[in-house]
Amino acid sequence: MLSTLRRTLIKKLQKVFWIYWTDNFIVVAGSEPKKAEPAIPCSCIPITYDNCWRVADFREKNCISEYQAKLCRKELGFFAESYGKVVGSIWATVNNGSAPTIVRMYMPLMHKEALIHDIVTDPKHRGMGVGPFMVEKLVSDLFAVHGAVRIIVDVNVRNRSSLRMMEKIGLEVKEQMLYISALGRLVLQKTLRAYS
Numbered sequence: 312m313l314s315t316l317r318r319t320l321i322k323k324l325q326k327v328f329w330i331y332w333t334d335n336f337i338v339v340a341g342s343e344p345k346k347a348e349p350a351i352p353c354s355c356i357p358i359t360y361d362n363c364w365r366v367a368d369f370r371e372k373n374c375i376s377e378y379q380a381k382l383c384r385k386e387l388g389f390f391a392e393s394y395g396k397v398v399g400s401i402w403a404t405v406n407n408g409s410a411p412t413i414v415r416m417y418m419p420l421m422h423k424e425a426l427i428h429d430i431v432t433d434p435k436h437r438g439m440g441v442g443p444f445m446v447e448k449l450v451s452d453l454f455a456v457h458g459a460v461r462i463i464v465d466v467n468v469r470n471r472s473s474l475r476m477m478e479k480i481g482l483e484v485k486e487q488m489l490y491i492s493a494l495g496r497l498v499l500q501k502t503l504r505a506y507s
């Protein structure tokens with residue numbers, strides 16, 4: 312209940328004013344993540360209007376409408392399924408247009424660039440390699456099926472679990488960035504550090 316309220320409040324605040332301080336992992340052909348073997352049997356299934364209710368296996372029921380809204384915005388999602396239950400989900404947004412665009416109110420994407428976001432695993436299944444498994448599968452799919460040429464995974468610099476997840480699949484931070492959005496628009500973007 313508290314986590315739902317917190318999430319709702321954050322989403323509202325993000326529409327008004329938000330500072331994103333992120334480590335960005337950038338994947339291009341030739342720098343794909345290592346194969347990830349989760350500690351439990353796992354498969355990835357695309358999220359569709361017909362199955363998005365299954366998010367309720369591991370998150371609050373009100374996430375169903377959130378996932379439907381994501382599908383309406385043409386975001387691409389996968390569930391991780393284990394022993395018949397959904398134990399995680401992951402989403403990506405691809406810029407299929409010819410012009411650069413800003414997605415999620417702060418992230419600039421060029422033509423055929425993709426952003427991976429909203430990675431979440433069931434709290435009871437964390438630390439089992441489900442997150443890295445989903446990232447690796449979604450990266451492969453974005454290159455092979457959706458024609459992505461560059462994929463960004465931005466992680467809050469304080470999110471240790473997420474940074475560890477990326478380390479497990481051999482991805483390295485390429486840049487540390489600061490984005491500020493106000494009233495749903497990107498107002499400042501600054502590279503704090505670039506790594507070779």
Ligand SMILES: CC(C)(COP(=O)(O)OP(=O)(O)OC[C@H]1O[C@@H](n2cnc3c(N)ncnc32)[C@H](O)[C@@H]1OP(=O)(O)O)[C@@H](O)C(=O)NCCC(=O)NCCS
Nearest residue numbers: 430431432437438439440441442443466472473475476479
């Ligand atoms: C970040 C997240 C997706 C990682 O998924 P995961 O399936 O647990 O990934 P991993 O199994 O690779 O675990 C990564 C690290 O999380 C930490 N971790 C382990 N168990 C944990 C638990 N029960 N709770 C929180 N973190 C845990 C560990 O440091 C682990 O590294 P280790 O296996 O070397 O000890 C997951 O913690 C999560 O859903 N967090 C909340 C949402 C979030 O922050 N999303 C990230 C957006 S980029």
